Amino acid sequence: MYHSDLIIDGIQADKLMALQLEKVLSGVKNQVVEQASKMGDGATRLLYYTSCFTDNYQDVCAKLKEQDLRFLEGVVELVKNRDIIYRMIHIYFEEIFRFKTREQIEAIKSRLLKAGIVISASALNNQAFVIGITTTVCLGISFNSSIVKWAGKATTLAVTGIGLYGVVQRAAESSERLKLLAPMYYHALYVQKLDMMYFLVEPVFMKARAFEHDIVSTIINMVK
Numbered sequence: 001m002y003h004s005d006l007i008i009d010g011i012q013a014d015k016l017m018a019l020q021l022e023k024v025l026s027g028v029k030n031q032v033v034e035q036a037s038k039m040g041d042g043a044t045r046l047l048y049y050t051s052c053f054t055d056n057y058q059d060v061c062a063k064l065k066e067q068d069l070r071f072l073e074g075v076v077e078l079v080k081n082r083d084i085i086y087r088m089i090h091i092y093f094e095e096i097f098r099f100k101t102r103e104q105i106e107a108i109k110s111r112l113l114k115a116g117i118v119i120s121a122s123a124l125n126n127q128a129f130v131i132g133i134t135t136t137v138c139l140g141i142s143f144n145s146s147i148v149k150w151a152g153k154a155t156t157l158a159v160t161g162i163g164l165y166g167v168v169q170r171a172a173e174s175s176e177r178l179k180l181l182a183p184m185y186y187h188a189l190y191v192q193k194l195d196m197m198y199f200l201v202e203p204v205f206m207k208a209r210a211f212e213h214d215i216v217s218t219i220i221n222m223v224k
Contacts, residue, residue, distance in 0.1 A: 067172040067196065074171075074197040084194060088201050090134040091188050096215055097126045105129050111216045117223055137204075137222045174199035181211045 078084050097105070102124060109119055109129070121132035175195050179186045189195040205211070208221035 064172075067175070068168060070175075070193070071168050071171055071196040073193040074195070077193050078197060084197060085201060086134060086138050087192065088189060088194055088198065089137055090130060091192065091194075092185055092205075092210070093130045093133050095185055095188055097130050100126060108216055112219060115216075115220050117220060133219060137219070140223045168196075171196045171199045174202045178202070 074084075081087070100108075105124060105126065109124070112119060117136065119129065119132040119136055121128040175186070175198055178189075178195070178198050186195060186198075189198060204222060208218045210218045210222070213221070
């Protein structure tokens with residue numbers, strides 16, 4: 001525990017040093033602080049990996065290895081199919097509207113229209129409505145601004161070494177939160193090898209309180 005505290009204190013010290021660079025690097029302040037944060041997350045994950053040297057914690061080690069593999073699989077999906085953001089949003093709404101009746105969809109569409117949100121759909125059925133909602137959300141400015149930076153880094157692997165591991169750690173924590181909040185959605189992403197990419201869209205879901213509000217409020221919060 002003592003050594004763990006020293007490591008954690010060291011990480012915090014590194015973050016403070018990064019903040020001190022503000023005086024001479026004011027133009028890149030945000031980038032410096034963000035990189036320091038990723039380094040902290042990466043060091044934390046490497047610390048977790050010391051469990052691999054202890055027989056009693058092989059389950060922890062196995063979980064870390066699985067998360068690393070899932071992250072790599074997610075990056076492969078991101079590189080192969082640049083539409084994974086659209087896919088993750090589509091999967092969410094697909095799960096929500098899977099068993100909605102035509103009348104329920106009509107009622108939701110009417111409430112959205114009153115809020116100034118028009119959903120374009122070729123037909124008023126589940127599949128067409130889901131496509132329309134997904135497209136509307138993905139075109140939202142607030143959504144795009146929150147994920148473009150992370151998506152670009154994940155695609156090009158612009159962070160390296162311990163910084164990259166910081167991204168993996170954040171992705172793992174995000175995935176675990178989703179597993180607790182929305183098990184069915186988590187499983188749907190897992191099947192598509194996208195569970196470790198959820199961190200890209202998590203800010204949008206948290207802002208919209210997607211797992212707390214009714215679906216109409218969620219859509220409104222995502223779009224506006």
